[in-house]
Amino acid sequence: MSLWEYANPKRFMQISAAVLPWVAGFGGVCLAVGLIWGFFGTPEDYRQGATVKIMYLHVPAALLAINGWLMMLAASLIWLIRRHHVSALAARAAAPVGLTMTVIALVTGAIWGQPMWGTWWVWDPRLTSFLILGLFYLGYIALWEAIDDADTAADLTSVLCLVGSVFAILSRYAVLFWNQGLHQGASLSLDKEENVADVFYFPLLLCIAGFVLIFLALVLYRTRTEIRLRRLQALMARDRLL
Amino acid sequence: MIALLRRDLTLAVRAGGGFGLGLAFFLVVVILVPFAVGPDTEILARIAPGVLWLGALLACLLSLDRIFALDWEDGSMDLLATAPLPLEGVVAVKALSHWLTTGLPLTLAAPVLGVLLNLPTPGFAWLVLSLALGTPALSIIGAFGAALTVGLKRGGLLLSLLVLPLYVPTLIFGAEVARRGSEGLELGSPLAFLAGISLGVAALMPYAAAAALRVNLR
Numbered sequence: 001m002s003l004w005e006y007a008n009p010k011r012f013m014q015i016s017a018a019v020l021p022w023v024a025g026f027g028g029v030c031l032a033v034g035l036i037w038g039f040f041g042t043p044e045d046y047r048q049g050a051t052v053k054i055m056y057l058h059v060p061a062a063l064l065a066i067n068g069w070l071m072m073l074a075a076s077l078i079w080l081i082r083r084h085h086v087s088a089l090a091a092r093a094a095a096p097v098g099l100t101m102t103v104i105a106l107v108t109g110a111i112w113g114q115p116m117w118g119t120w121w122v123w124d125p126r127l128t129s130f131l132i133l134g135l136f137y138l139g140y141i142a143l144w145e146a147i148d149d150a151d152t153a154a155d156l157t158s159v160l161c162l163v164g165s166v167f168a169i170l171s172r173y174a175v176l177f178w179n180q181g182l183h184q185g186a187s188l189s190l191d192k193e194e195n196v197a198d199v200f201y202f203p204l205l206l207c208i209a210g211f212v213l214i215f216l217a218l219v220l221y222r223t224r225t226e227i228r229l230r231r232l233q234a235l236m237a238r239d240r241l242l
Numbered sequence: 243m244i245a246l247l248r249r250d251l252t253l254a255v256r257a258g259g260g261f262g263l264g265l266a267f268f269l270v271v272v273i274l275v276p277f278a279v280g281p282d283t284e285i286l287a288r289i290a291p292g293v294l295w296l297g298a299l300l301a302c303l304l305s306l307d308r309i310f311a312l313d314w315e316d317g318s319m320d321l322l323a324t325a326p327l328p329l330e331g332v333v334a335v336k337a338l339s340h341w342l343t344t345g346l347p348l349t350l351a352a353p354v355l356g357v358l359l360n361l362p363t364p365g366f367a368w369l370v371l372s373l374a375l376g377t378p379a380l381s382i383i384g385a386f387g388a389a390l391t392v393g394l395k396r397g398g399l400l401l402s403l404l405v406l407p408l409y410v411p412t413l414i415f416g417a418e419v420a421r422r423g424s425e426g427l428e429l430g431s432p433l434a435f436l437a438g439i440s441l442g443v444a445a446l447m448p449y450a451a452a453a454a455l456r457v458n459l460r
Contacts, residue, residue: 132407132410135403135406135407136407138403139400139403139404139407142400142403142404143390143391143400143404146391146394146397146400147393147394152393152457152458152460155453155454155457156390156454156457156458159390159450159453159454159457160390160404162450163386163408163447163450164407164408167407167408167410167411168407170411170439171407171410171411171414174410174411174414174415174435175414
Protein backbone atom coordinates (compact mmCIF):
# COMPACT_ATOMS: atom_id res chain seq x y z
CA MET A 1 0.00 0.00 0.00
CA SER A 2 1.71 3.14 -1.12
CA LEU A 3 0.68 6.66 -1.86
CA TRP A 4 1.01 6.02 -5.58
CA GLU A 5 -1.99 3.72 -5.61
CA TYR A 6 -4.16 6.80 -5.53
CA ALA A 7 -2.68 7.72 -8.87
CA ASN A 8 -4.74 4.95 -10.39
CA PRO A 9 -7.65 6.84 -11.98
CA LYS A 10 -10.18 4.23 -10.89
CA ARG A 11 -9.11 4.33 -7.26
CA PHE A 12 -8.88 8.09 -7.43
CA MET A 13 -12.45 8.30 -8.70
CA GLN A 14 -13.73 5.99 -5.94
CA ILE A 15 -12.00 7.79 -3.14
CA SER A 16 -12.64 11.29 -4.41
CA ALA A 17 -16.32 10.44 -4.88
CA ALA A 18 -16.49 9.45 -1.21
CA VAL A 19 -14.46 12.38 0.05
CA LEU A 20 -15.77 15.18 -2.14
CA PRO A 21 -19.14 15.88 -0.46
CA TRP A 22 -17.51 15.93 2.98
CA VAL A 23 -14.77 18.30 1.92
CA ALA A 24 -17.18 20.59 0.15
CA GLY A 25 -19.68 20.46 3.02
CA PHE A 26 -17.12 21.16 5.72
CA GLY A 27 -15.61 23.89 3.59
CA GLY A 28 -18.98 25.53 3.11
CA VAL A 29 -19.80 25.32 6.82
CA CYS A 30 -16.39 26.67 7.88
CA LEU A 31 -16.59 29.53 5.42
CA ALA A 32 -20.18 30.41 6.32
CA VAL A 33 -19.50 30.36 10.05
CA GLY A 34 -16.21 32.19 9.64
CA LEU A 35 -17.68 34.89 7.44
CA ILE A 36 -20.79 35.44 9.57
CA TRP A 37 -18.66 35.48 12.71
CA GLY A 38 -16.20 37.78 11.05
CA PHE A 39 -18.71 40.18 9.56
CA PHE A 40 -21.16 40.41 12.44
CA GLY A 41 -19.42 39.02 15.51
CA THR A 42 -16.18 40.98 15.58
CA PRO A 43 -15.70 44.62 16.56
CA GLU A 44 -14.66 47.23 14.05
CA ASP A 45 -11.04 48.22 14.02
CA TYR A 46 -10.42 51.52 15.75
CA ARG A 47 -8.65 53.00 12.76
CA GLN A 48 -9.85 51.07 9.78
CA GLY A 49 -13.51 50.82 10.73
CA ALA A 50 -15.61 48.21 8.98
CA THR A 51 -13.20 47.89 6.05
CA VAL A 52 -10.97 45.61 8.10
CA LYS A 53 -13.49 42.84 7.54
CA ILE A 54 -12.52 42.40 3.93
CA MET A 55 -9.50 40.63 5.41
CA TYR A 56 -11.67 37.52 5.80
CA LEU A 57 -11.79 37.20 2.03
CA HIS A 58 -8.51 38.80 1.05
CA VAL A 59 -6.07 36.86 3.21
CA PRO A 60 -7.34 33.32 2.47
CA ALA A 61 -7.64 34.05 -1.26
CA ALA A 62 -4.09 35.39 -1.42
CA LEU A 63 -2.83 32.43 0.56
CA LEU A 64 -4.45 29.99 -1.81
CA ALA A 65 -3.35 31.84 -4.93
CA ILE A 66 0.25 31.17 -3.96
CA ASN A 67 -0.27 27.68 -2.60
CA GLY A 68 -2.36 26.75 -5.62
CA TRP A 69 0.67 27.44 -7.79
CA LEU A 70 2.83 25.38 -5.42
CA MET A 71 0.35 22.52 -5.71
CA MET A 72 0.54 22.77 -9.50
CA LEU A 73 4.32 22.74 -9.24
CA ALA A 74 4.25 19.56 -7.16
CA ALA A 75 1.74 17.93 -9.51
CA SER A 76 3.83 18.92 -12.53
CA LEU A 77 6.94 17.41 -10.98
CA ILE A 78 5.08 14.17 -10.23
CA TRP A 79 3.85 14.07 -13.82
CA LEU A 80 7.30 14.69 -15.26
CA ILE A 81 8.97 12.13 -13.03
CA ARG A 82 6.40 9.37 -12.60
CA ARG A 83 3.96 9.98 -15.47
CA HIS A 84 0.76 9.66 -13.46
CA HIS A 85 -2.03 11.09 -15.56
CA VAL A 86 -4.17 12.03 -12.58
CA SER A 87 -1.40 14.32 -11.43
CA ALA A 88 -1.25 16.18 -14.74
CA LEU A 89 -5.01 16.52 -14.78
CA ALA A 90 -5.01 17.80 -11.20
CA ALA A 91 -2.51 20.49 -12.17
CA ARG A 92 -4.70 21.43 -15.07
CA ALA A 93 -7.77 21.49 -12.86
CA ALA A 94 -6.13 23.69 -10.24
CA ALA A 95 -5.04 26.47 -12.60
CA PRO A 96 -8.38 28.24 -13.15
CA VAL A 97 -9.19 27.95 -9.44
CA GLY A 98 -5.84 29.52 -8.61
CA LEU A 99 -6.43 32.28 -11.14
CA THR A 100 -9.81 32.98 -9.53
CA MET A 101 -8.16 33.21 -6.12
CA THR A 102 -5.59 35.65 -7.51
CA VAL A 103 -8.34 37.80 -8.96
CA ILE A 104 -10.31 37.70 -5.69
CA ALA A 105 -7.21 38.76 -3.77
CA LEU A 106 -6.46 41.61 -6.20
CA VAL A 107 -10.05 42.86 -6.33
CA THR A 108 -10.68 42.73 -2.58
CA GLY A 109 -7.32 44.39 -2.08
CA ALA A 110 -8.29 47.19 -4.46
CA ILE A 111 -11.64 47.66 -2.73
CA TRP A 112 -9.86 47.88 0.62
CA GLY A 113 -7.08 50.06 -0.71
CA GLN A 114 -9.39 52.72 -2.11
CA PRO A 115 -10.58 54.09 1.27
CA MET A 116 -7.40 53.14 3.17
CA TRP A 117 -4.57 54.15 0.85
CA GLY A 118 -6.64 56.53 -1.24
CA THR A 119 -5.96 54.58 -4.41
CA TRP A 120 -7.21 51.45 -6.11
CA TRP A 121 -3.83 50.35 -7.25
CA VAL A 122 -0.20 51.11 -6.50
CA TRP A 123 2.87 49.50 -7.99
CA ASP A 124 3.78 48.03 -4.67
CA PRO A 125 6.02 44.92 -4.63
CA ARG A 126 3.34 42.60 -3.27
CA LEU A 127 0.63 43.86 -5.57
CA THR A 128 2.92 43.71 -8.57
CA SER A 129 4.10 40.20 -7.89
CA PHE A 130 0.49 39.10 -7.54
CA LEU A 131 -0.32 40.63 -10.89
CA ILE A 132 2.60 38.73 -12.40
CA LEU A 133 1.40 35.54 -10.73
CA GLY A 134 -1.97 36.14 -12.38
CA LEU A 135 -0.20 36.47 -15.75
CA PHE A 136 1.56 33.18 -15.16
CA TYR A 137 -1.76 31.48 -14.43
CA LEU A 138 -3.20 32.98 -17.63
CA GLY A 139 -0.28 31.81 -19.75
CA TYR A 140 -0.43 28.34 -18.20
CA ILE A 141 -4.15 27.98 -18.90
CA ALA A 142 -3.75 29.38 -22.41
CA LEU A 143 -1.02 26.86 -23.19
CA TRP A 144 -3.20 23.98 -21.98
CA GLU A 145 -6.04 25.17 -24.17
CA ALA A 146 -3.87 25.70 -27.23
CA ILE A 147 -2.42 22.21 -27.57
CA ASP A 148 -4.58 19.41 -28.87
CA ASP A 149 -2.60 16.36 -27.84
CA ALA A 150 -3.16 15.76 -24.13
CA ASP A 151 0.22 14.28 -23.26
CA THR A 152 2.14 16.95 -25.17
CA ALA A 153 0.10 19.62 -23.42
CA ALA A 154 0.77 18.07 -20.03
CA ASP A 155 4.51 17.91 -20.70
CA LEU A 156 4.82 21.44 -22.02
CA THR A 157 2.72 23.01 -19.29
CA SER A 158 4.72 21.15 -16.66
CA VAL A 159 7.96 22.56 -18.03
CA LEU A 160 6.34 25.99 -18.14
CA CYS A 161 5.23 25.59 -14.53
CA LEU A 162 8.77 24.75 -13.39
CA VAL A 163 10.34 27.63 -15.27
CA GLY A 164 7.53 29.97 -14.27
CA SER A 165 8.04 29.19 -10.59
CA VAL A 166 11.65 30.29 -10.75
CA PHE A 167 10.72 33.49 -12.53
CA ALA A 168 7.80 34.19 -10.22
CA ILE A 169 10.16 34.08 -7.26
CA LEU A 170 12.69 36.18 -9.15
CA SER A 171 10.07 38.81 -9.95
CA ARG A 172 8.99 38.81 -6.34
CA TYR A 173 12.44 39.95 -5.29
CA ALA A 174 13.06 42.11 -8.34
CA VAL A 175 10.14 44.42 -7.59
CA LEU A 176 11.51 44.97 -4.09
CA PHE A 177 14.03 47.19 -5.83
CA TRP A 178 11.50 49.96 -6.31
CA ASN A 179 10.61 50.47 -2.70
CA GLN A 180 9.37 48.58 0.28
CA GLY A 181 5.81 49.45 -0.62
CA LEU A 182 2.55 50.27 1.01
CA HIS A 183 1.36 46.77 1.72
CA GLN A 184 1.70 45.78 5.35
CA GLY A 185 3.69 42.73 6.35
CA ALA A 186 2.11 39.40 7.09
CA SER A 187 -0.46 39.74 9.83
CA LEU A 188 -0.66 36.04 10.41
CA SER A 189 1.98 33.46 11.15
CA LEU A 190 2.50 30.40 13.24
CA ASP A 191 5.77 31.36 14.86
CA LYS A 192 5.73 35.09 15.29
CA GLU A 193 4.41 36.85 18.36
CA GLU A 194 2.97 39.58 16.21
CA ASN A 195 -0.42 38.38 15.07
CA VAL A 196 -3.71 40.04 14.55
CA ALA A 197 -5.70 40.39 17.74
CA ASP A 198 -7.48 37.28 18.95
CA VAL A 199 -10.94 38.59 18.13
CA PHE A 200 -9.97 38.68 14.47
CA TYR A 201 -7.71 35.65 14.61
CA PHE A 202 -10.21 32.83 15.11
CA PRO A 203 -12.79 33.83 12.51
CA LEU A 204 -9.89 34.40 10.11
CA LEU A 205 -8.59 30.90 10.79
CA LEU A 206 -12.06 29.52 10.12
CA CYS A 207 -12.25 31.43 6.85
CA ILE A 208 -8.85 30.14 5.80
CA ALA A 209 -9.90 26.59 6.61
CA GLY A 210 -13.08 27.11 4.62
CA PHE A 211 -11.18 28.50 1.63
CA VAL A 212 -8.67 25.64 1.72
CA LEU A 213 -11.40 23.02 1.86
CA ILE A 214 -13.39 24.64 -0.91
CA PHE A 215 -10.24 24.95 -3.01
CA LEU A 216 -9.63 21.23 -2.47
CA ALA A 217 -13.22 20.40 -3.30
CA LEU A 218 -13.11 22.44 -6.50
CA VAL A 219 -9.83 20.88 -7.59
CA LEU A 220 -11.12 17.37 -6.87
CA TYR A 221 -14.34 18.11 -8.71
CA ARG A 222 -12.57 19.55 -11.72
CA THR A 223 -10.08 16.67 -11.77
CA ARG A 224 -12.98 14.22 -11.80
CA THR A 225 -14.50 16.11 -14.70
CA GLU A 226 -11.20 15.97 -16.58
CA ILE A 227 -10.90 12.22 -16.00
CA ARG A 228 -14.44 11.66 -17.24
CA LEU A 229 -13.70 13.84 -20.25
CA ARG A 230 -10.62 11.76 -20.97
CA ARG A 231 -12.64 8.53 -20.70
CA LEU A 232 -15.30 9.93 -22.98
CA GLN A 233 -12.71 10.88 -25.57
CA ALA A 234 -11.24 7.38 -25.40
CA LEU A 235 -14.69 5.85 -25.91
CA MET A 236 -15.41 8.11 -28.86
CA ALA A 237 -12.05 7.34 -30.42
CA ARG A 238 -12.83 3.62 -30.08
CA ASP A 239 -16.22 4.12 -31.70
CA ARG A 240 -14.65 5.85 -34.65
CA LEU A 241 -12.28 2.93 -35.14
CA LEU A 242 -15.01 0.32 -35.19
CA MET B 243 27.90 24.49 -33.93
CA ILE B 244 29.76 27.17 -35.82
CA ALA B 245 28.38 25.89 -39.12
CA LEU B 246 24.87 26.06 -37.69
CA LEU B 247 25.47 29.57 -36.41
CA ARG B 248 26.73 30.72 -39.80
CA ARG B 249 23.80 29.11 -41.55
CA ASP B 250 21.30 30.80 -39.22
CA LEU B 251 22.97 34.17 -39.57
CA THR B 252 23.02 33.92 -43.35
CA LEU B 253 19.36 32.90 -43.41
CA ALA B 254 18.42 35.77 -41.12
CA VAL B 255 20.28 38.44 -43.07
CA ARG B 256 19.31 37.27 -46.54
CA ALA B 257 15.97 36.28 -47.97
CA GLY B 258 13.82 38.61 -45.90
CA GLY B 259 14.61 36.92 -42.64
CA GLY B 260 13.16 39.83 -40.73
CA PHE B 261 16.58 41.17 -39.91
CA GLY B 262 15.67 44.84 -40.11
CA LEU B 263 12.16 44.39 -38.80
CA GLY B 264 13.04 44.55 -35.12
CA LEU B 265 15.17 47.64 -35.63
CA ALA B 266 12.42 49.39 -37.57
CA PHE B 267 9.92 48.54 -34.86
CA PHE B 268 12.27 49.89 -32.17
CA LEU B 269 12.61 53.10 -34.16
CA VAL B 270 8.84 53.45 -34.55
CA VAL B 271 8.14 52.88 -30.84
CA VAL B 272 10.73 55.40 -29.74
CA ILE B 273 9.62 58.00 -32.28
CA LEU B 274 5.97 57.60 -31.33
CA VAL B 275 6.57 58.13 -27.61
CA PRO B 276 7.21 61.91 -27.84
CA PHE B 277 4.01 62.26 -29.87
CA ALA B 278 2.11 60.48 -27.14
CA VAL B 279 3.54 62.18 -24.05
CA GLY B 280 4.40 65.56 -25.52
CA PRO B 281 7.75 67.10 -26.47
CA ASP B 282 8.68 68.32 -22.96
CA THR B 283 12.39 67.56 -22.78
CA GLU B 284 12.45 67.07 -19.00
CA ILE B 285 9.73 64.45 -19.04
CA LEU B 286 11.39 62.74 -21.99
CA ALA B 287 14.73 62.70 -20.22
CA ARG B 288 13.13 61.07 -17.18
CA ILE B 289 11.34 58.34 -19.06
CA ALA B 290 13.98 57.81 -21.76
CA PRO B 291 15.80 54.81 -20.17
CA GLY B 292 12.53 52.98 -19.52
CA VAL B 293 11.13 53.72 -22.96
CA LEU B 294 14.31 52.58 -24.68
CA TRP B 295 14.33 49.35 -22.70
CA LEU B 296 10.66 48.74 -23.36
CA GLY B 297 11.11 49.40 -27.07
CA ALA B 298 14.05 47.02 -27.25
CA LEU B 299 12.06 44.35 -25.40
CA LEU B 300 9.04 44.66 -27.70
CA ALA B 301 11.24 44.65 -30.79
CA CYS B 302 12.89 41.50 -29.48
CA LEU B 303 9.49 39.92 -28.84
CA LEU B 304 8.43 40.59 -32.41
CA SER B 305 10.98 38.26 -33.94
CA LEU B 306 10.88 35.45 -31.36
CA ASP B 307 8.61 33.09 -33.23
CA ARG B 308 11.11 33.00 -36.09
CA ILE B 309 13.72 31.30 -33.93
CA PHE B 310 12.37 27.82 -34.59
CA ALA B 311 9.36 28.32 -36.85
CA LEU B 312 11.13 28.24 -40.23
CA ASP B 313 13.22 25.19 -39.36
CA TRP B 314 10.11 23.55 -37.99
CA GLU B 315 8.11 24.09 -41.15
CA ASP B 316 10.68 22.82 -43.64
CA GLY B 317 11.73 19.88 -41.51
CA SER B 318 15.25 21.01 -40.67
CA MET B 319 14.33 20.73 -37.00
CA ASP B 320 14.04 16.95 -37.30
CA LEU B 321 17.47 16.81 -38.89
CA LEU B 322 18.93 18.98 -36.16
CA ALA B 323 17.33 16.80 -33.50
CA THR B 324 18.93 13.67 -34.94
CA ALA B 325 22.28 15.37 -35.52
CA PRO B 326 25.20 14.57 -33.22
CA LEU B 327 24.96 18.04 -31.70
CA PRO B 328 22.75 17.83 -28.59
CA LEU B 329 19.47 19.70 -28.80
CA GLU B 330 20.57 21.95 -25.94
CA GLY B 331 23.46 23.10 -28.12
CA VAL B 332 21.09 23.74 -31.01
CA VAL B 333 18.91 25.89 -28.76
CA ALA B 334 21.92 27.83 -27.51
CA VAL B 335 23.15 28.48 -31.04
CA LYS B 336 19.69 29.53 -32.19
CA ALA B 337 19.38 31.93 -29.27
CA LEU B 338 22.84 33.30 -29.99
CA SER B 339 22.05 33.91 -33.64
CA HIS B 340 18.77 35.55 -32.62
CA TRP B 341 20.71 37.83 -30.31
CA LEU B 342 23.27 38.66 -33.00
CA THR B 343 20.53 39.60 -35.44
CA THR B 344 18.21 41.48 -33.06
CA GLY B 345 19.70 42.15 -29.63
CA LEU B 346 23.05 43.41 -30.85
CA PRO B 347 21.68 45.82 -33.49
CA LEU B 348 19.15 47.09 -30.96
CA THR B 349 21.93 47.72 -28.46
CA LEU B 350 23.95 49.60 -31.04
CA ALA B 351 20.97 51.63 -32.22
CA ALA B 352 19.82 52.56 -28.71
CA PRO B 353 22.23 55.52 -28.18
CA VAL B 354 21.12 57.12 -31.44
CA LEU B 355 17.52 56.87 -30.36
CA GLY B 356 18.55 58.08 -26.91
CA VAL B 357 19.45 61.39 -28.50
CA LEU B 358 15.91 61.68 -29.79
CA LEU B 359 14.58 61.21 -26.28
CA ASN B 360 17.02 63.65 -24.70
CA LEU B 361 18.70 60.97 -22.61
CA PRO B 362 21.11 62.63 -20.13
CA THR B 363 24.75 62.32 -21.18
CA PRO B 364 26.01 60.01 -18.38
CA GLY B 365 23.23 57.57 -19.27
CA PHE B 366 24.48 56.54 -22.70
CA ALA B 367 27.27 54.23 -21.61
CA TRP B 368 25.09 52.56 -18.98
CA LEU B 369 22.20 52.18 -21.40
CA VAL B 370 24.39 50.39 -23.91
CA LEU B 371 25.96 48.27 -21.19
CA SER B 372 22.62 47.29 -19.68
CA LEU B 373 21.17 46.41 -23.08
CA ALA B 374 24.30 44.45 -23.99
CA LEU B 375 23.97 42.49 -20.76
CA GLY B 376 20.20 42.15 -20.80
CA THR B 377 19.23 41.39 -24.40
CA PRO B 378 20.97 37.97 -24.41
CA ALA B 379 18.65 37.00 -21.56
CA LEU B 380 15.69 38.17 -23.63
CA SER B 381 16.82 36.02 -26.56
CA ILE B 382 17.32 32.90 -24.48
CA ILE B 383 14.07 33.22 -22.56
CA GLY B 384 12.38 33.90 -25.87
CA ALA B 385 13.91 30.74 -27.32
CA PHE B 386 12.25 28.80 -24.50
CA GLY B 387 8.89 30.41 -25.27
CA ALA B 388 9.36 29.70 -28.96
CA ALA B 389 10.21 26.08 -28.20
CA LEU B 390 7.00 25.73 -26.17
CA THR B 391 4.78 27.12 -28.92
CA VAL B 392 6.59 25.88 -32.03
CA GLY B 393 4.07 23.18 -32.89
CA LEU B 394 1.07 25.49 -32.71
CA LYS B 395 -0.54 27.06 -35.71
CA ARG B 396 -1.24 30.43 -34.14
CA GLY B 397 1.43 30.51 -31.49
CA GLY B 398 2.42 34.15 -31.87
CA LEU B 399 0.02 35.70 -29.40
CA LEU B 400 0.36 32.83 -26.97
CA LEU B 401 4.12 33.19 -27.20
CA SER B 402 3.98 36.80 -26.05
CA LEU B 403 1.58 35.92 -23.22
CA LEU B 404 3.95 33.19 -22.02
CA VAL B 405 7.14 35.17 -22.41
CA LEU B 406 6.09 38.56 -21.02
CA PRO B 407 5.94 37.55 -17.35
CA LEU B 408 9.28 35.80 -17.79
CA TYR B 409 10.74 39.05 -19.08
CA VAL B 410 9.73 41.04 -16.00
CA PRO B 411 12.88 40.61 -13.88
CA THR B 412 15.19 41.34 -16.80
CA LEU B 413 13.22 44.44 -17.69
CA ILE B 414 13.15 45.70 -14.11
CA PHE B 415 16.87 45.32 -13.54
CA GLY B 416 17.85 46.49 -17.02
CA ALA B 417 15.73 49.62 -16.91
CA GLU B 418 16.89 50.22 -13.34
CA VAL B 419 20.54 50.18 -14.42
CA ALA B 420 19.80 52.55 -17.30
CA ARG B 421 17.77 54.88 -15.07
CA ARG B 422 20.31 55.02 -12.29
CA GLY B 423 23.05 55.48 -14.86
CA SER B 424 21.30 58.46 -16.42
CA GLU B 425 20.69 60.02 -13.01
CA GLY B 426 24.22 59.35 -11.87
CA LEU B 427 23.24 57.09 -8.97
CA GLU B 428 25.00 54.04 -7.61
CA LEU B 429 24.07 51.05 -9.78
CA GLY B 430 26.25 48.13 -8.71
CA SER B 431 23.54 45.84 -7.39
CA PRO B 432 21.01 45.98 -10.24
CA LEU B 433 23.88 45.60 -12.68
CA ALA B 434 25.06 42.51 -10.86
CA PHE B 435 21.52 41.12 -10.80
CA LEU B 436 21.12 41.77 -14.53
CA ALA B 437 24.37 39.99 -15.32
CA GLY B 438 23.36 37.19 -12.97
CA ILE B 439 20.02 36.71 -14.73
CA SER B 440 21.70 36.63 -18.14
CA LEU B 441 24.30 34.11 -17.07
CA GLY B 442 21.78 32.02 -15.17
CA VAL B 443 19.31 31.73 -18.04
CA ALA B 444 22.16 31.12 -20.50
CA ALA B 445 23.25 28.19 -18.37
CA LEU B 446 19.84 26.67 -17.53
CA MET B 447 17.28 27.75 -20.09
CA PRO B 448 18.63 25.71 -23.03
CA TYR B 449 17.80 22.56 -21.04
CA ALA B 450 14.19 23.63 -20.52
CA ALA B 451 13.87 24.75 -24.15
CA ALA B 452 15.38 21.51 -25.43
CA ALA B 453 12.99 19.51 -23.23
CA ALA B 454 10.07 21.42 -24.71
CA LEU B 455 11.39 20.87 -28.24
CA ARG B 456 11.76 17.14 -27.65
CA VAL B 457 8.15 16.96 -26.49
CA ASN B 458 7.04 18.87 -29.57
CA LEU B 459 9.09 16.66 -31.87
CA ARG B 460 7.70 13.45 -30.40
